[in-house]
Amino acid sequence: MEKKTALITGASRGIGKACAQMLAAAGHRTVLAARSTAKLEEVADKIRSAGSEAFVIEVDLASSESIAAGFSKAAKEFGRIDILVNNAGITKDGLAVRMKKPDWEAVLNTNLSGAFYAIQHVLPAMMRERWGRIVNISSVVGEMGNPGQANYVASKAGLIGLTKSLAQELGSRNITVNAVAPGFIETDMTHILPEELKKKMLDQTPLRRMGTPEDIASAVKFLASDEASFITGHVLDVNGGIYM
Numbered sequence: 221m222e223k224k225t226a227l228i229t230g231a232s233r234g235i236g237k238a239c240a241q242m243l244a245a246a247g248h249r250t251v252l253a254a255r256s257t258a259k260l261e262e263v264a265d266k267i268r269s270a271g272s273e274a275f276v277i278e279v280d281l282a283s284s285e286s287i288a289a290g291f292s293k294a295a296k297e298f299g300r301i302d303i304l305v306n307n308a309g310i311t312k313d314g315l316a317v318r319m320k321k322p323d324w325e326a327v328l329n330t331n332l333s334g335a336f337y338a339i340q341h342v343l344p345a346m347m348r349e350r351w352g353r354i355v356n357i358s359s360v361v362g363e364m365g366n367p368g369q370a371n372y373v374a375s376k377a378g379l380i381g382l383t384k385s386l387a388q389e390l391g392s393r394n395i396t397v398n399a400v401a402p403g404f405i406e407t408d409m410t411h412i413l414p415e416e417l418k419k420k421m422l423d424q425t426p427l428r429r430m431g432t433p434e435d436i437a438s439a440v441k442f443l444a445s446d447e448a449s450f451i452t453g454h455v456l457d458v459n460g461g462i463y464m
């Protein structure tokens with residue numbers, strides 16, 4: 221596949237870091253976005269020492285102004301973005317009856333609105349070029365629901381609706397829009413969960429293990445590739461079988 225520029229949000233750790241490393245290894249230039257630039261630089265250094273180009277931008281996905289500023293810097297460095305991976309995400313769990321407005325808003329703003337504004341920013345150049353790949357990282361809970369995560373689940377289900385609508389809107393421009401819905405993956409996000417809950421999740425997972433960030437990155441790499449050029453509006457479950 222011809223060398224492209226891939227922008228990955230939330231590339232400082234976990235799934236986003238693995239996506240950035242795998243897309244770089246596939247021969248693409250990478251733009252790494254998150255709030256903590258020090259961590260992003262560490263990832264960028266690894267990518268550079270493996271022989272690929274990487275550029276770091278400081279972006280707070282909860283702010284459309286920050287997205288516009290960061291993405292403009294990336295465009296100055298590398299030109300248009302060909303592949304966008306909307307991976308950054310947060311949780312602020314709690315029962316709906318007690319959920320505070322800031323916790324609802326922070327999760328929806330970061331996970332859903334942030335992805336939308338990021339897409340809006342890269343679309344004009346993709347449309348002109350008549351080539352683009354957008355991959356949104358949703359979640360298994362966006363498909364099945366989860367008590368105590370109304371904000372997070374709404375954001376992840378919203379990403380699936382966004383994916384399907386944009387796939388229809390942009391297909392004629394040869395831009396594919398897909399989602400990956402990870403199950404239970406070993407990252408900082410799940411590290412903090414109680415052992416009892418982890419055991420329960422594993423008992424419900426036919427493959428009897430947690431996923432790795434690389435399991436998700438492989439799916440993202442595939443959806444961003446030429447091999448996936450006839451796939452759009454799809455939600456790819458990478459969940460060990462916990463939901464089917």
Ligand code: NAP
Nearest residue numbers: 230232233234235254255256280281308309359405407409
């Ligand atoms: P993680 O280890 O907590 O990493 C989250 C990443 O998002 C970090 O790079 C973080 O960087 C970035 N981020 C958070 N808030 C941001 C903001 N406001 N602006 C910019 N960047 C921000 O999470 P993960 O487990 O790798 O998850 C990655 C994605 O997969 C998320 O969307 C998550 O919902 C989804 N997912 C994860 C699992 C799982 O089991 N781990 C399952 C299903 C779905 P900074 O803090 O430096 O900004």
